Amino acid sequence: MSQHSKRADNFIKDEARTDWHDKALWHVREKRDASAEQLPEWELLRETASQIKDNVLSNLDNYLVQFETEAKKNGVIVHWAEDAADHNRIIGEILEKHNARKIVKSKSMLTEECKLNDFLEERDIEIIDTDLGERIIQLRKEPPSHVVLPAIHIKKEEVGELFHQKLGTEKDNSDPTYLTKAARTHLRNKFFEADAAITGVNFGIAETGGVVICTNEGNADMGCHSAPVQIHCMGIEKLLPKAEHLGVFIRLLARSATGQPSTIYTSHYHQPRPGAEMHVVIVDNGRSTHLGKEDFRNSLKCIRCGACMNTCPIYRRSGGHSYHSTIPGPIGAILSPNKNLKEYSDLPFASTLCGSCSNVCPVKIDIHEQLYKWRQEIYKNNELPKSKTIPLKITTKVFENPSVYNSLGKIARGSLRNLPGFMIYNNFNAWGKQRDLPDAPKEGFKQWYKKNRNE
Amino acid sequence: MKVGLFVPCYIDQFFPEVGIATLQLLEKHNCEVIFPNQQTCCGQPMANSGMEQEGKKIYHDLAYLFFSCEYIVAPSPSCVHHIRSHYDIVEQTEEIKHLRKQTFDIVEFLVDVLKIDHLEASFPHRVGLHQSCHGLRGMHLGKPSELMSNIPSKWDKVLKMVNGIDLAMLNRADECCGFGGTFAVAEEAVSVKMGKDRLADHNQNNVEVLTSGDMSCLMHLQGIAKRQKSGPKIVHIANILNGDQL
Numbered sequence: 001m002s003q004h005s006k007r008a009d010n011f012i013k014d015e016a017r018t019d020w021h022d023k024a025l026w027h028v029r030e031k032r033d034a035s036a037e038q039l040p041e042w043e044l045l046r047e048t049a050s051q052i053k054d055n056v057l058s059n060l061d062n063y064l065v066q067f068e069t070e071a072k073k074n075g076v077i078v079h080w081a082e083d084a085a086d087h088n089r090i091i092g093e094i095l096e097k098h099n100a101r102k103i104v105k106s107k108s109m110l111t112e113e114c115k116l117n118d119f120l121e122e123r124d125i126e127i128i129d130t131d132l133g134e135r136i137i138q139l140r141k142e143p144p145s146h147v148v149l150p151a152i153h154i155k156k157e158e159v160g161e162l163f164h165q166k167l168g169t170e171k172d173n174s175d176p177t178y179l180t181k182a183a184r185t186h187l188r189n190k191f192f193e194a195d196a197a198i199t200g201v202n203f204g205i206a207e208t209g210g211v212v213i214c215t216n217e218g219n220a221d222m223g224c225h226s227a228p229v230q231i232h233c234m235g236i237e238k239l240l241p242k243a244e245h246l247g248v249f250i251r252l253l254a255r256s257a258t259g260q261p262s263t264i265y266t267s268h269y270h271q272p273r274p275g276a277e278m279h280v281v282i283v284d285n286g287r288s289t290h291l292g293k294e295d296f297r298n299s300l301k302c303i304r305c306g307a308c309m310n311t312c313p314i315y316r317r318s319g320g321h322s323y324h325s326t327i328p329g330p331i332g333a334i335l336s337p338n339k340n341l342k343e344y345s346d347l348p349f350a351s352t353l354c355g356s357c358s359n360v361c362p363v364k365i366d367i368h369e370q371l372y373k374w375r376q377e378i379y380k381n382n383e384l385p386k387s388k389t390i391p392l393k394i395t396t397k398v399f400e401n402p403s404v405y406n407s408l409g410k411i412a413r414g415s416l417r418n419l420p421g422f423m424i425y426n427n428f429n430a431w432g433k434q435r436d437l438p439d440a441p442k443e444g445f446k447q448w449y450k451k452n453r454n455e
Numbered sequence: 456m457k458v459g460l461f462v463p464c465y466i467d468q469f470f471p472e473v474g475i476a477t478l479q480l481l482e483k484h485n486c487e488v489i490f491p492n493q494q495t496c497c498g499q500p501m502a503n504s505g506m507e508q509e510g511k512k513i514y515h516d517l518a519y520l521f522f523s524c525e526y527i528v529a530p531s532p533s534c535v536h537h538i539r540s541h542y543d544i545v546e547q548t549e550e551i552k553h554l555r556k557q558t559f560d561i562v563e564f565l566v567d568v569l570k571i572d573h574l575e576a577s578f579p580h581r582v583g584l585h586q587s588c589h590g591l592r593g594m595h596l597g598k599p600s601e602l603m604s605n606i607p608s609k610w611d612k613v614l615k616m617v618n619g620i621d622l623a624m625l626n627r628a629d630e631c632c633g634f635g636g637t638f639a640v641a642e643e644a645v646s647v648k649m650g651k652d653r654l655a656d657h658n659q660n661n662v663e664v665l666t667s668g669d670m671s672c673l674m675h676l677q678g679i680a681k682r683q684k685s686g687p688k689i690v691h692i693a694n695i696l697n698g699d700q701l
Contacts, residue, residue, distance in 0.1 A: 005642045005645075012644045033600065037603060039603075313633065314642070314649075317648050318645050349637075349638070349641055352634065352636075352646075355588055358592075359601035360601045380508070392504055392506055393506075396510060399496040399510075400516070402492070402495055433643060434647040434682055435675065435679050435681075
């Protein structure tokens, strides 16, 4: 069994919980549908966003240089990080210069990818995730299971117990309003104490050198407005050419993610406050290599809305942690193999290729087609298990030889147990564990045809 | 009109009645049907597992067999979709180009090529349609629930021509059944869970007969229903359109 299928198997053992997880995410998908339906121009918006991002990826070098030039003009300090280690080192140096020991961070999948929290904690720097979901999983010492809803796998009763232990709330109180209030009080103190604030970036604008951050809790603002140093970590692919393009993406992002017309806060940062410092760390970490792969480059268009996770029937029934990668779900399954084909060779197979992901994607990434293409790459790189390749090679030989196929069929129907693998390959047990085989007909279509159409 | 009948491997082996219904439907609509006995498979099982390179001979063989046919028709959107979308890795010979352009799913063929407006069929049952993913999202035989565009459903169109049919609305109109080829065994737990959930949706909506254009989805759902000893009867759409009775 692959890593994903093992973890999925484990997740599904609690069927009631699986149903709960599935329904919670399906509800988000339904909210997305309802909100998209209200815009007659929805499909045009998707197409426009897709083309803007295509333009960005084709001219990324120029836009990056333009962004840096404009940001510097605004008094922003710009850094370039080649990889995760570089990113962490740069942030470490900024914090050291300011003797910053207490850091607040708003949601950022990039810092998760770079394992920034571990890096800072090893240096005795306190880093607090200030997005409520992120804070919950940080207290549980878990990675996020979703890019927008990082704690979607946790029930409110479990949050109640966690807060009781960690924040001293009443035992057995899992009232969402009560728990949210407790989290707010806890986080407010962290904002007041913070020496520096770190955020991710949703969009960087090449034309203005500004960065845009979308949150529902205002936590990016509270961090950046109270701390003397603000640091924004941005992947190289996050750029948009002009500010006027933002409208397209802001309209798509929240609707795709949660069905909201826009996030509660859309914060634009252009320059440091008087007496404060603003840094932008631009991170490659494998993205430029990825950009060079023609079949796979357009997955860099992703704006991290999570819609593909909410709609994915596999994700909903296996949970984000089954993907064992920073970004889970269908988009994670096509991004992760770029980083490490061997480690993530199971993920492109964690899909039925149903195509729902590609249809909800606001920037029209052909996710399911890339899953298919990754499978071909995995075979070419000898990362498919022999238990799969050998039976399929035999099956190929059978299909290449009609006379063999025609005679084997009769034998197969006579004794399904000796079936040569037409449909079920080598793994009879897996098919039959919870499913019956079809009844074997007396004759196949070919025999019937011969008898009835006098060939 | 000379039409080549392509009967996918698993239909040939396990569900000959689906091939028969497709043949009879074509004959009823005055097609001259030929069935090349040398056909085997479209190669999708290998390709979806990452081994499309191994299937190139199969692609060419299939194209060669049907080159003389004006149209090629199969009772399986999934196989048709594979031929159209993924036969791009072999040299685009005249045979390959012809096959990719002229191959149709049976429902699509009835609607788009034969342009039928009525059927001599009656099926007085409550029917739930499973919109198989390749037909739905790959070929737009129906409107995928994710898209906000106007795509008329070819499945609905032909089913509504059947007398007495009562089409059920489902809670989730087009969720995948979880078959997915080798996915069904490689990701057994998720695959079966998806199938169980689909069946539950049909049960909740009092579906008596569950139908679909793709027998592979139906084989998976039927396997689970039989093991659970409950659930709707499973019938391929070609059998309903052909007027076959339960």
